[in-house]
Amino acid sequence: MITFRLLLICLVSSLFPALAANSFNILLYHHVADNTPASTTISPKDFEAHLAFLKENGYQVINLDEALNNVISDQPLPDKAVAITFDDGFLSIYQNAFPLLKQYGYPFTVFVATDPIDHKFPQMMTWDMLREMKQAGAIIANHTTDHAYLVRTDDYSEQWLRMTLENIHHAQKRLTTELGDVPNWIAYPYGEYNDALRKKMAEEGWIGFGQQSGGVAKFSDFTALPRFPAASSYANLATLKTKLASVPLPVDYLGLPDTVTRTSKNSLTVNLNGKLKRQNELRCYFNSNAYSPKVQSSSFTIDIQQTFKQGRDRVNCTLPHESQPIYYWFSFQWLYWPLSVKAETTQ
Structure with missing residues (x-):
């Protein structure tokens, strides 16, 4: 009995690194500019340095949809796989990031809130710009209708949940109307969600994305996947390279x-x-x-x-x-x- 137990412990322990082997990391950006809020901004120069670092160090920048499908279906990922994402749909993504991403041939995903685009806010991209990006291979996905705080409330009632879902569903309808097929993905504004929302997203078949850091493996919570912020103080390649090389801790x-x-x-x-x-x-x-x-x-x-x-x-x-x-x-x-x-x- 003791021998069997020791053997079992050894087997579980040996599986620990294997669980995280087929994993990838996601980078998160917002503004790519020199004159936008510092807390969510990376300069075009530093953003290009990130892309150059990925290329020079053998990272495989892959389509987020492909990466997720491979992890879920136990298909092997390329070595040093990484995906690039942006939140909010700022104009600087189109003006400064998009040309560089095309130059490097890197796929990317943009999570957009639809109201600011419908209202033609000057700091946001237009639907035509998003269509151009999608035709070039980018994935455009849901960041709610209005980028509101979803869970900063006293009462998580059925009414709250219904209104929150209506917000997300309306944004998805606007995306499909303007762009055609888009995935059932939601990047929670500010990375904020709670168990009630996360569980409802799972019931409806959505994949969710937060703003906590870490990698993605099959054991991950696919209603709240982590991403590594890569702007502001997090843009420093001296620390970012350690994060890019990391693997997710196998958490229940x-x-x-x-x-x-x-x-x-x-x-x-x-x-x-x-x-x-x-x-x-x-x-x-x-x-x-x-x-x-x-x-x-x-x-x-x-x-x-x-x-x-x-x-x-x-x-x-x-x-x-x-x-x-x-x-x-x-x-x-x-x-x-x-x-x-x-x-x-x-x-």
Whole structure:
């Protein structure tokens, strides 16, 4: 019995790196310009440096649809596979990024909110520009109708869910009317969602994308796939190259808590699809502060000592790979949204 148990533990442990082997990373951009908000901007010069880095270091930039299909169907991905995405549909993507992407022959995806395009906001692309991109091979997908905060509310009622779905469905109808077939993909504005929305997206057959960092493998949560932000301070190639080389930590996503929390003090327990090796080297970071998790054989817990501020916060965790000079990577985004005084007094 003891021998069998040891053998089983060894087999599960040996599967740990194999689970993450057929995986890829997604880069996330917004503005590509020199005169737009710094927090979501990369300059055209730095964006071209990213593309050159990918080419010079053997990365295979592939169509996001192909990458997802390969992972889901257990078909092998190219070595060092990466996909490029943009959120919001800003004009600078068409003016500054699109020519460079065509020059490099790299496919890409743009998630667009449809109202700003319908209203012809000057900083946004037009439908004709999006059609041109789609004809050139780009994928255009859903970023809601109005780019509103979807889950910053006191009451996740049936009415809230219905109105949120109507928002997403209306955007999808506008996309198909203007562009023809588009995938059932949704990039949540600001990367914010909750369990109720995520589960409804799964029921309807959608693939969702967040803004937490990490890679994509078959064990990933396909209603909230991670992407590596690559603008602002995250545009630095010295750190981005480490992220690009990482593989996703094999996490049991079904065991994670809701991303929305009403309390200002939180802990996070992460269950894994296998046994940790080098567990003493697992490190997690919250607001630039390092935490050493409480580790068990196939799970770990982080007790966040800091008080959450209202809004988004992320925990990022890294673990050195068993046999390669790269890292496993995992990120979890919280939205701390306390109940309003009015809501608290009525419950």
